[in-house]
Amino acid sequence: MDKHVKISVKIGAALLLLTFCCRTGFALEPDEILVLTNGNNAASVRIARYYCSKRNVPKDNILSLPLGAKLNDTISRNDYEKSLAEPIRKELLTQKLPGKIRCLLTTYGMPYKVEGRGPLKYLEDKLKGLKKSVEQEKNTLKQLEDANQVNSPKHKQASHRLAQLQINIDRISGKETSASVDSELSIVLAGDYELYRWQPNVLKNNLLGLTFNTLMVSRLDGPDYNIAKGLIDKAIAAEQTGGLKGTAYFDSRGLTKDDLYGQFDRSLRDLATLTRLQTDLRVVEETTKELFTPGSCPQTAIYCGWYSLKKYVDAFDFVDGAVGYHISSWEAIDIRDPNSTQWCPAMLSDGITATLGPVAEPYLHAFPLPTAFFSELFKGRCLVEAFYHTKPFNSWQLLLLGDPLYTPFKPVVSLSNLKTPEKN
Numbered sequence: 001m002d003k004h005v006k007i008s009v010k011i012g013a014a015l016l017l018l019t020f021c022c023r024t025g026f027a028l029e030p031d032e033i034l035v036l037t038n039g040n041n042a043a044s045v046r047i048a049r050y051y052c053s054k055r056n057v058p059k060d061n062i063l064s065l066p067l068g069a070k071l072n073d074t075i076s077r078n079d080y081e082k083s084l085a086e087p088i089r090k091e092l093l094t095q096k097l098p099g100k101i102r103c104l105l106t107t108y109g110m111p112y113k114v115e116g117r118g119p120l121k122y123l124e125d126k127l128k129g130l131k132k133s134v135e136q137e138k139n140t141l142k143q144l145e146d147a148n149q150v151n152s153p154k155h156k157q158a159s160h161r162l163a164q165l166q167i168n169i170d171r172i173s174g175k176e177t178s179a180s181v182d183s184e185l186s187i188v189l190a191g192d193y194e195l196y197r198w199q200p201n202v203l204k205n206n207l208l209g210l211t212f213n214t215l216m217v218s219r220l221d222g223p224d225y226n227i228a229k230g231l232i233d234k235a236i237a238a239e240q241t242g243g244l245k246g247t248a249y250f251d252s253r254g255l256t257k258d259d260l261y262g263q264f265d266r267s268l269r270d271l272a273t274l275t276r277l278q279t280d281l282r283v284v285e286e287t288t289k290e291l292f293t294p295g296s297c298p299q300t301a302i303y304c305g306w307y308s309l310k311k312y313v314d315a316f317d318f319v320d321g322a323v324g325y326h327i328s329s330w331e332a333i334d335i336r337d338p339n340s341t342q343w344c345p346a347m348l349s350d351g352i353t354a355t356l357g358p359v360a361e362p363y364l365h366a367f368p369l370p371t372a373f374f375s376e377l378f379k380g381r382c383l384v385e386a387f388y389h390t391k392p393f394n395s396w397q398l399l400l401l402g403d404p405l406y407t408p409f410k411p412v413v414s415l416s417n418l419k420t421p422e423k424n
Helices: 003-024 042-055 077-093 124-146 153-173 181-185 225-240 260-278 343-350 370-378 383-388
Strands: 033-038 062-065 103-107 216-220 247-251 282-286 297-305 316-326 355-358 398-401
Touching: 033 042, 033 077, 042 062, 042 103, 042 225, 062 077, 077 181, 103 181, 124 153, 181 216, 181 398, 216 225, 216 383, 225 316, 225 343, 247 260, 260 282, 260 297, 260 370, 297 370, 316 343, 343 355, 370 383, 383 398
Parallel strands: 033 062, 033 103, 103 216, 216 398, 247 282, 247 297, 297 316, 316 355
Antiparallel strands: 355 398
16 A cells, blocks of 8 residues: 555544544443442442443442431432532542542432522521512512503513512522432532532533533432333343334424424424434324323334423333433422322333433423434433533432433444554
C-alpha cells in the first residue's frame, strides 16, 4: 500500500474513533458503578451481589449501609445526610482512584424518598414581612379587578410581585424541598446547594458525560424482590437475543398549541416517526384523548404516553427488555405496593424492564422529552446514560428504575468496526 494512502487510512480511522467518542461519549463500564445496599436487609444484599455477578461489577464496589431491616420508603432529611450522603461521600472521596465511580446503583431495601428540610432558621421576622407584603399585593390586585383593570400593566406587575413573594415564602418555609433519594444522591459530591425545588442537571446534553460532581443514579426496585431481580435478568435476556424486539406504542393526545403541553405531545408524535426511521420496531400510535385499551398492546417493546393520573391501564404485554414511561405526576410514590394503580409499580408488576417516574409533583418540564430520551437509546446508549443526558434536573422528584448498564439497541458505530489497515 502507498505510504500516503496508509497515512490517509490511519487519519480516517482516527477521525472515526474521535467521531465515535464524541457521539457516544465514554460508555459506562461495570467497574465505574458503586452498588449501594441496605446491609440490614437480606434481600437488598442479595440483589446487590447478584447484580455484581451478572454484570461483572467488582464485589469491592458494593457499599453496605446500615439502614434497618424494615422496608422504609422514606428517610428524613437528617437521616439522609447522616446515613446515606456522608458514608457515600466518604467512600467516593477515599477510593484508590478518586473520580472513577460515575454511577450509583440503589437497591431494593433502601429508601427512595427523602423528606423536606423544614423551615430555614432565624428568618421568622423576614417571613412575617413577606406574608404582610403578600396581603398588600392581594389588596392591590382586588382593587384593580374591582376597577376592571384585570389586563392592565399594573395588574400584571402586581401578579408578578405576588408570585415572587410566594416563592420566597415557600423557600424559607421549606416547601418543595423533598426529593427522590436517587436524584439527591446524583449531586452528593456537589457541596452545599439550595434545596428549594431543583438543581440543573449538568450532564444533560453533555456529549462526553464528563463531570466530577454529578453522578448518574439508577435503582433496582419494585413491588417485591423477584420483580427487582427481574430487571437485571430481562435486560440481559434482551441483549443476548440481539436487542429489543417487538412493537412501540405511543399515546399522544392531539394537542397543537404552542405551549409546554403541545411540545410534549409533538415529541410523542415525532418519536413515532423517529422510531420508524431508526429501528426495526413496528410502531402503533394513539393520537386522540383516548388511551390504549386493556389488552390492546401485544409484544410491547416501547411505551410512552400520557395522561392518566395514577390510573394504570393494563393494555400492555411487555417483552423482555421493554422500556417505557408515562408522563404524569405521582406515578412512583408507592413503587413497592403490588396493588398500586400508579403507572410505575403497575408496569413493573406487568413485566416492564425499565421505567421512570416521580415520587411527588415534578412539574411537566422535569421529564425528559420522549424524543430526546429514546433517541439516546437508539444511538446505543445504556439506560442510565440516556436518562442523565436528557433529564433536566437533579435534587428533584424523578427516579430511574432499571439496570443502569442495560443497552437495548446496539451502538450505531462501535469500536469493533474500526479495523486496522491491511498491510501489503
